[in-house]
Amino acid sequence: MTAKASVRSMQLPESEGPALLVHGGAWDIPPGEWTNHERGLGEALSTGAAMLLEGAAAVDVVTEVVAGMEAHGAFDAGRGSVLTRGGFVEMDAGIMCGRRAAYGAAALLRETVHPIRLARALMEAEHALLRFAAGPEADRMAGMFGLQQEQNPWFVSARERDRHEAIARDLGTFHPSQPFHGRGTPRGTVGAVARDLSGDLAAATSTGGTPFRPEGRIGDTPLPGCGFFADDVAAASATGWGEAISASILCARAVLDDMSPVEAANSRVRDMYRRIVAPDGGGATGGLILLTARAGGAVAWTTPRMARAAWSADGTSFLVVD
Ligand code: ASP
DSSP states (O other): OOOOOOOEEEEEOOOOSOEEEEEEEEEOOOGGGHHHHHHHHHHHHHHHHHHHHTTOOHHHHHHHHHHHHHHHSSSSSSTTOOOOTTSOOOEEEEEEETTTTEEEEEEEESSBSOHHHHHHHHHHOSOTTOSEEEHHHHHHHHHHTTOOBOOGGGGOOHHHHHHHHHHHHHHOSOOTTOOOOOTTOOOOOEEEEEEOTTOOEEEEEEEOOSTTOOTTOOOSTTSBTTTEEEOSSEEEEEEEOHHHHHHHTHHHHHHHOSSOHHHHHHHHHHHHHHHOBOTTSSBOOEEEEEEESSSOEEEEEOSSEEEEEEEETTSOEEEEEO
16 A cells, blocks of 8 residues: 555653543544534643642543543544434443553443443452453443443434434445444544653543444444554544544554654554555544653544644643644
8 A cells, every 4th residue: 555644743742740642533523523522632631730740540541531522522432423324322441550460341232331441340340350341231330330330322413313314314224334434524532641740541442432333343442452442651532433443553553663753653653554554545544642650642533624633731732623
């Protein structure tokens, strides 16, 4: 594949104190949705920054930040997620703590209000064979953990119901070989990576998947190394075409790369674009946030826009949807 990727990126300068990077998806976000995305990112940053300044652990910070974005409504996560072919919300999430090398993940949730809280609960579960759960059993586990539950229609927003109807009209009869990964496909997955006062790192990602997919499809988001990853050197969260991100092990590769954060983030999204052909004949698009223990952080994306924001205790911050 020789497609030329147009990669854009931003850097978070080198620092060692608390820091936070968040994203609200990478796609051609329409102007009418920018303000709402900015609001969601702004709330995420203030929640996360306040917690980090109070000395909260990175893994607690990414849990709360992502839970806030799941509740916000602007994004493809939690309430307001995009719909499957049959008109359901099905959500996936994953979380990882760098120093403990521990992760938790959940997929195909239809009733759990905060998928990231179930991922976190599974990460902390005493049973060593229980880190990743899916489907109705996973929703039931969330109930047993005491996490908030609602019926599936509660998650369906008017915006996504309209979008679903419009796609159904355009597509006619859905065919599995046409997974609707066009450039304009909404991909408002949310993610956060944080570094706490002690230098520990964590990553969390939550999604409602891609619109009009078959029920039961699981993308990259709940797969460790693909949609999220953290070790004691770096942490990453991804968004974009899930099958390509999974085939590229995007987050693990970016974290394990022996390069500067911006080179690692750029080269990983560029490689994915070059190597994997999308159904529309272009390269596989997506975005990545990456934060390191000592060398700063970066955001890189190959989509027309990416909703992204950053904060660090040394005074650096940005919040952009372009
Ligand atoms: N990566 C997500 C998925 O494929 C979608 C997205 O990031 O927008 O499920």
